[in-house]
Amino acid sequence: MPPPAIPEPAHAEVDSMLSRKFGKEIANYFAGSPLNRVSFLRTDNVFLSAALKHPSTSFLLFNNLAPLAKDSTQLEYVNFEDVRPLIGDDPYSKSEEQMIEEYNSTVTISQLLFLGLDEDKRSGFEWKSIYHGSPYFALDVTPKGSVSSAAEKLIETVKSRSLQFVEGRMHMSLPAPQAAIYAQARALLDWNARNPFCAGCGQPTLSINAGMKRTCPPKDMASVTEQSSIGSTTDAKPAKDRPDCVTRKGISNLCFPRTDPTVIMAVISADGERVLLGRQKRWPPHWYSTLAGFVEPAESVEEAVRREVWEESGVKLGRVVIHSTQPWPYPANLMIGAVGQCVPGGEEIILKHDPELEDAKWVNMAEVKEALEVGTSGLGEDPEPGYKEGGLRLPPRTAIANQLLTAVTGGFLEGAVTAPRI
Amino acid sequence: MPPPAIPEPAHAEVDSMLSRKFGKEIANYFAGSPLNRVSFLRTDNVFLSAALKHPSTSFLLFNNLAPLAKDSTQLEYVNFEDVRPLIGDDPYSKSEEQMIEEYNSTVTISQLLFLGLDEDKRSGFEWKSIYHGSPYFALDVTPKGSVSSAAEKLIETVKSRSLQFVEGRMHMSLPAPQAAIYAQARALLDWNARNPFCAGCGQPTLSINAGMKRTCPPKDMASVTEQSSIGSTTDAKPAKDRPDCVTRKGISNLCFPRTDPTVIMAVISADGERVLLGRQKRWPPHWYSTLAGFVEPAESVEEAVRREVWEESGVKLGRVVIHSTQPWPYPANLMIGAVGQCVPGGEEIILKHDPELEDAKWVNMAEVKEALEVGTSGLGEDPEPGYKEGGLRLPPRTAIANQLLTAVTGGFLEGAVTAPRI
Numbered sequence: 001m002p003p004p005a006i007p008e009p010a011h012a013e014v015d016s017m018l019s020r021k022f023g024k025e026i027a028n029y030f031a032g033s034p035l036n037r038v039s040f041l042r043t044d045n046v047f048l049s050a051a052l053k054h055p056s057t058s059f060l061l062f063n064n065l066a067p068l069a070k071d072s073t074q075l076e077y078v079n080f081e082d083v084r085p086l087i088g089d090d091p092y093s094k095s096e097e098q099m100i101e102e103y104n105s106t107v108t109i110s111q112l113l114f115l116g117l118d119e120d121k122r123s124g125f126e127w128k129s130i131y132h133g134s135p136y137f138a139l140d141v142t143p144k145g146s147v148s149s150a151a152e153k154l155i156e157t158v159k160s161r162s163l164q165f166v167e168g169r170m171h172m173s174l175p176a177p178q179a180a181i182y183a184q185a186r187a188l189l190d191w192n193a194r195n196p197f198c199a200g201c202g203q204p205t206l207s208i209n210a211g212m213k214r215t216c217p218p219k220d221m222a223s224v225t226e227q228s229s230i231g232s233t234t235d236a237k238p239a240k241d242r243p244d245c246v247t248r249k250g251i252s253n254l255c256f257p258r259t260d261p262t263v264i265m266a267v268i269s270a271d272g273e274r275v276l277l278g279r280q281k282r283w284p285p286h287w288y289s290t291l292a293g294f295v296e297p298a299e300s301v302e303e304a305v306r307r308e309v310w311e312e313s314g315v316k317l318g319r320v321v322i323h324s325t326q327p328w329p330y331p332a333n334l335m336i337g338a339v340g341q342c343v344p345g346g347e348e349i350i351l352k353h354d355p356e357l358e359d360a361k362w363v364n365m366a367e368v369k370e371a372l373e374v375g376t377s378g379l380g381e382d383p384e385p386g387y388k389e390g391g392l393r394l395p396p397r398t399a400i401a402n403q404l405l406t407a408v409t410g411g412f413l414e415g416a417v418t419a420p421r422i
Numbered sequence: 423m424p425p426p427a428i429p430e431p432a433h434a435e436v437d438s439m440l441s442r443k444f445g446k447e448i449a450n451y452f453a454g455s456p457l458n459r460v461s462f463l464r465t466d467n468v469f470l471s472a473a474l475k476h477p478s479t480s481f482l483l484f485n486n487l488a489p490l491a492k493d494s495t496q497l498e499y500v501n502f503e504d505v506r507p508l509i510g511d512d513p514y515s516k517s518e519e520q521m522i523e524e525y526n527s528t529v530t531i532s533q534l535l536f537l538g539l540d541e542d543k544r545s546g547f548e549w550k551s552i553y554h555g556s557p558y559f560a561l562d563v564t565p566k567g568s569v570s571s572a573a574e575k576l577i578e579t580v581k582s583r584s585l586q587f588v589e590g591r592m593h594m595s596l597p598a599p600q601a602a603i604y605a606q607a608r609a610l611l612d613w614n615a616r617n618p619f620c621a622g623c624g625q626p627t628l629s630i631n632a633g634m635k636r637t638c639p640p641k642d643m644a645s646v647t648e649q650s651s652i653g654s655t656t657d658a659k660p661a662k663d664r665p666d667c668v669t670r671k672g673i674s675n676l677c678f679p680r681t682d683p684t685v686i687m688a689v690i691s692a693d694g695e696r697v698l699l700g701r702q703k704r705w706p707p708h709w710y711s712t713l714a715g716f717v718e719p720a721e722s723v724e725e726a727v728r729r730e731v732w733e734e735s736g737v738k739l740g741r742v743v744i745h746s747t748q749p750w751p752y753p754a755n756l757m758i759g760a761v762g763q764c765v766p767g768g769e770e771i772i773l774k775h776d777p778e779l780e781d782a783k784w785v786n787m788a789e790v791k792e793a794l795e796v797g798t799s800g801l802g803e804d805p806e807p808g809y810k811e812g813g814l815r816l817p818p819r820t821a822i823a824n825q826l827l828t829a830v831t832g833g834f835l836e837g838a839v840t841a842p843r844i
Contacts, residue, residue, distance in 0.1 A: 010725060010728070011728060011738070011740045011741075011765065012740065013740070013741070014692075014740040014763075014765055014766065016692065016741045016763040017763060017835055018740075018741040018742075018743050018761065018762075018835075019740075021835060021837055021838035022741075022743045025724060025741050025742065025743075027724070028722060030720060030722075031721070031722035031724070031725055032725075033720075033721075033725065037718065037729060039718070039729070039733060040733060040775055040776035040777075183720035184719065184720040184721075186720075187719035187720040188719055188720075194622060194674075194675075195676075196622070196624075197619065197621050197622065197623060197624035198619065199616065199617040199618075199619050199620070199621040199676075200618070200619065201619060202618075202620075202624040202625065202626070203624065204624065212718075246616070252616075253616075253754060254616060254617075254621075256682075256716070257718070257719045258675065258680050258682075259683055259717060259718075259719055260675055260678075260680075260681065261681055261683045268439070270436075270438065294678070295756060296459065296606075296634075296679070296681075297606065297609035297610050297681055297749070297751070297754060298452060298455075298602065298605035298606040298608075298610075298751050299453070299455075299606075299749055299756075300450060300452075300453035300747045300748060300749055300756075301747040301756070301758070302431070302449070302453070302746070302747065303432060303454075303455065306432070306433060307461070311460075311461060311462060316433070317433060318433045318434065318435065318438050318440075318441075319433075319435070319440040319441045319444075319447050320440075321440050321444045321447075322745075322746075322747070322758075324722070324724070325722045325723040325744070326722060327719070327721055329720050334717060334721075334722075334723070336723070336744075336758070339440065340440075341436075341439060343433065343434060343436055343438075344436065353460075353462055354462035355462075413443065415443055416440070416442050416443035
């Protein structure tokens with residue numbers, strides 16, 4: 001397999017004051033999307049309708065969160081004619097206000113997402129003479145409810161083209177820009193699928209904002225269907241009001257996608273000569289990584305780094321610096337990568353506070369550096385050629401853990417005075 | 423009013439390699455908690471029970487998210503005897519397994535939170551000879567359901583001590599360690615109150631893990647109550663199974679508190695001599711701040727900074743560096759503060775993409791620096807003495823926006839070569 005791709009930063013890397021002082025920006029895998037999300041156009045159904053039907057538009061299909069692909073190294077897209085039998089001629093023909101007004105909880109709508117415009121592809125699509133590029137959508141084709149047979153038919157059609165829905169985590173082998181598109185689509189389809197009900201009132205919700213919002217409609221036409229007897233028309237009967245819901249008053253965070261901030265940190269000893277690594281029981285022998293954990297409510301990232309390191313390893317940190325971040329779509333994490341330094345004398349390892357790790361240990365910089373050269377791989381794969389059995393094994397370059405360790409064994413600490421000031 | 427307190431970092435600031443290279447760590451307001459959360463003890467009901475009843479234990483009460491306080495500069499705590507009439511002799515007498523087994527959705531339980539141990543207070547409380555300090559809990563005393571009268575009585579009792587439940591955002595005037603305790607309690611009480619139902623299946627949920635988790639129990643004793651006729655005992659009738667729920671299979675993020683990552687950024691021009699500021703319509707005249715926005719799913723922080731700045735102002739950024747973070751408990755944000763630098767020629771301001779801002783403009787470093795000295799205040803307050811009418815106004819030191827602007831006008835860029843390399 002070719003070495004995993006690392007994304008180029010989406011902006012041109014310029015020789016700016018910031019890069020001269022802090023070094024080159026690290027763009028981690030799953031970041032580096034080629035798409036402009038033009039988020040402010042998601043509420044405009046006329047825009048969405050035009051983008052949906054443009055000949056240059058690409059649709060990424062997912063069946064139970066498995067994306068359509070040629071193989072695990074190449075996503076495949078279909079066009080509007082392919083998806084029309086499932087989504088109809090124009091699912092964006094109505095405004096959001098109308099969709100909410102006509103909401104019927106018994107009707108299944110396949111989840112459709114607008115992902116953004118690929119501005120590098122001058123495809124003829126433009127909007128208001130300002131925004132242009134090839135539109136990207138994602139569509140959930142999982143057979144369910146009233147769309148089961150149309151979805152199954154669509155799945156058969158695309159499979160007949162020698163394509164497949166690739167199961168599992170695709171994070172090892174996609175080219176970086178594809179991985180970013182996949183991550184955006186997967187995270188949002190998963191969020192919609194995970195949250196069919198309103199956490200505020202327990203009633204079913206409706207997807208709006210092209211997949212970026214779920215709203216709790218005040219009425220449900222399902223009540224009309226229930227009331228009506230055979231032969232009657234539903235037109236004359238108004239939909240029943242649903243019970244009150246707090247999410248309908250003002251803006252509620254519950255209506256928007258959830259992203260869970262996590263911390264992941266390369267920890268160096270007070271003298272800067274060793275790195276703290278930990279391992280979980282289920283990992284292969286000799287495999288270690290950086291420590292990590294969820295940020296809790298009302299905690300800064302820096303505090304979360306110190307808390308997690310102490311809870312999992314007993315080690316006490318002083319200064320924490322944030323290095324870079326990585327979106328992680330399993331299901332919805334934002335990994336915030338940091339470097340932390342031990343306070344003098346705080347290196348003692350204690351695993352009994354929170355027994356999450358099987359082991360934690362201090363490793364010399366030189367050993368970490370060597371393992372980054374010969375001991376990295378995906379969890380289920382063999383290490384690089386040159387690896388000697390029994391040597392330290394570490395995560396691959398697509399993992400932010402690898403980038404953090406590369407930073408502390410490389411130039412990140414460059415320029416820091418190691419001898420104490422007098 | 424005294425100038426707002428800025429927290430000291432919870433760790434001793436040491437002269438480490440990291441601080442020598444990157445400067446002193448900025449601890450923002452609402453961070454800097456004096457409590458050790460000992461998160462791994464939250465599932466241990468025997469620990470919680472002992473901590474709850476210790477004479478050194480403090481309870482922070484909230485009525486509709488307003489905390490009990492002497493005034494807006496000083497929280498007040500009550501003790502176990504005060505809260506016993508509302509929570510009973512021991513709400514932690516049963517294990518979580520038992521609580522889930524006996525779940526009854528018709529019974530109101532006042533939300534109780536374990537916040538942590540204040541290790542600086544050697545109060546005699548210790549656990550397993552390892553963990554010690556004064557325990558802190560928070561309790562929601564909002565009158566509702568079956569606890570209404572007990573809650574109202576408790577509210578009357580504490581009010582008779584010349585204490586009050588202070589409404590509004592307390593972020594301007596509490597001492598920093600108090601603000602951090604308040605933020606933790608408020609964020610978690612709000613999350614529990616906002617999420618009474620399971621977003622996966624629509625059924626009511628139960629608080630466990632001392633307030634840090636909500637679970638979707640498989641049975642509900644309420645069904646027994648409904649089934650039973652007058653005079654019968656419920657003992658012989660088993661609770662009915664509830665419909666299946668996906669959150670009961672493995673670990674679901676829906677069961678844990680939600681924190682929404684946001685970006686907030688000081689943007690400097692390509693030549694490093696000006697700062698981009700924006701203002702919202704509802705702000706007082708001459709008031710500006712940094713730009714900010716929510717991180718979207720599958721987006722790195724660096725990408726979110728570039729996207730938000732372009733969407734709100736049209737300005738195009740290159741390198742982005744993360745500076746510090748601030749928890750923001752209204753209701754559940756993690757503000758990730760960054761500094762971004764414009765690409766050469768990318769300074770043109772365009773407000774028509776996402777019309778969120780009323781205005782955006784480039785301001786010289788010297789003017790920003792002066793406004794940080796004489797033009798800061800809380801939104802509803804007067805600026806510092808020395809402010810001249812018509813001058814730039816900026817957020818107070820308790821806001822991370824202020825810290826970011828202080829950084830870019832101060833030492834943060836120090837050492838960066840401003841002349842282009844040959």
